Amino acid sequence: MKNIPYARQWIKPEDIYSVKRALGAQYITQGPLVAVFERLVAAYCNAKYAVAVNSGTSALHIACLAAGLKEGDEGISSPITFAASTNCLLYCKAKPVFADILDGTACINPEDIKKKLNRRTRVIIPVHFAGHPCDMQEIACIAQKNNLFVIEDAAHALGAEYKGSKIGSSKYSDMTILSFHAVKHITTAEGGIALTNNKRLYERLKLFRNHGITKDPHFLGKDHGPWYYEMRELGFNYRLTDIQSALGISQLKKLDFFLKIRKGIVNEYNKAFSQCEEIKPLEERNYVRSAHHLYVLRFDFKKIKASKIDLFNEYRKKGIIVNLHYIPVYYHPYYKKLGFKKGVCPNAEKFYEEALTLPLFPKMKEREVIRVIGATKNIIKKFNRSKI
Numbered sequence: 001m002k003n004i005p006y007a008r009q010w011i012k013p014e015d016i017y018s019v020k021r022a023l024g025a026q027y028i029t030q031g032p033l034v035a036v037f038e039r040l041v042a043a044y045c046n047a048k049y050a051v052a053v054n055s056g057t058s059a060l061h062i063a064c065l066a067a068g069l070k071e072g073d074e075g076i077s078s079p080i081t082f083a084a085s086t087n088c089l090l091y092c093k094a095k096p097v098f099a100d101i102l103d104g105t106a107c108i109n110p111e112d113i114k115k116k117l118n119r120r121t122r123v124i125i126p127v128h129f130a131g132h133p134c135d136m137q138e139i140a141c142i143a144q145k146n147n148l149f150v151i152e153d154a155a156h157a158l159g160a161e162y163k164g165s166k167i168g169s170s171k172y173s174d175m176t177i178l179s180f181h182a183v184k185h186i187t188t189a190e191g192g193i194a195l196t197n198n199k200r201l202y203e204r205l206k207l208f209r210n211h212g213i214t215k216d217p218h219f220l221g222k223d224h225g226p227w228y229y230e231m232r233e234l235g236f237n238y239r240l241t242d243i244q245s246a247l248g249i250s251q252l253k254k255l256d257f258f259l260k261i262r263k264g265i266v267n268e269y270n271k272a273f274s275q276c277e278e279i280k281p282l283e284e285r286n287y288v289r290s291a292h293h294l295y296v297l298r299f300d301f302k303k304i305k306a307s308k309i310d311l312f313n314e315y316r317k318k319g320i321i322v323n324l325h326y327i328p329v330y331y332h333p334y335y336k337k338l339g340f341k342k343g344v345c346p347n348a349e350k351f352y353e354e355a356l357t358l359p360l361f362p363k364m365k366e367r368e369v370i371r372v373i374g375a376t377k378n379i380i381k382k383f384n385r386s387k388i
């Protein structure tokens, strides 16, 4: 039996055709297809401006730079995320501060954000964990009262909706970032984008993507000549290529279809596990539409009388490559060295003890879904029997 990965991309012949054509075009680095891809993603998400970059991490970095983060500033995010969500603060010499998660959704708890605020706080980076939007209205309210930037890390949430508005529309934030890494909803192999409705932030995002260089006559003042450009900030080379954009444009056409399959699989899992008292799926609020990036189960290890390692090994023995999202960011040695200690976010730490991610991806076959459900039930049963 073939192994079932926890996630994988779905590249179809038309995607390959589209990339082939891009390879034969005049521009293969940042060219006209990048602009087309930006326009399409912005339109899909209902945002005014989009700046495509070579990864979601780069998008987070230029978003922090556009917000003007610097040494001495603090940013608040959740520890249940990929390290990139707070590494972007460190890139700017700002200090990450972690607010705890809500038990039901594993998204950041606005009440704990309030507790972690101080006069150095400049930005909140909510992460729409597993595709479920955070409480954006409350977060926007905190930001407004305290004059903070909000950068949504929507790497998991392309296609999600919050109270009727698309994630990415940045209705409750200054900027939103997406990732097009292979495991995300649509892929450009590596890639990301920053979305905003603010013209000034848009200009800054573009500047930081491209070495801090501008050729825009609006910024240059007098006409220096056709060769002329200026480097105005210390930017980076974070450009996406036209080859990748060709893939992104083609993938975007399938996004709603992919989202529908993800939702179908999640419904099937939820239904199958509703009778198992040893496991608990994440909750879904009735005012959101999740993008269902990950299917996370919380195991009651006291009830099933097994350790997480036992559980992982059982799944992997059956060819089901389960995963864990995430190790609390501040558990990592680099963060420990910065002075972070256990106990900062008790809910997140408990979540880490209990969580496990089952396979979920559009290319997953019905029989694979059934195999995962069967294996989950069997593993729980086996542990229950063996330890009594």
Ligand SMILES: *Cc1c(COP(=O)(O)O)cnc(C)c1O
Pocket (backbone or CB within 6 Å): 055, 056, 057, 058, 081, 082, 084, 085, 127, 153, 155, 156, 179, 180, 181, 190, 191, 192
């Ligand atoms: C994937 C991911 C990122 C980073 O995206 P890359 O494109 O891999 O750089 C950031 N935040 C979260 C929550 C992610 O899952």
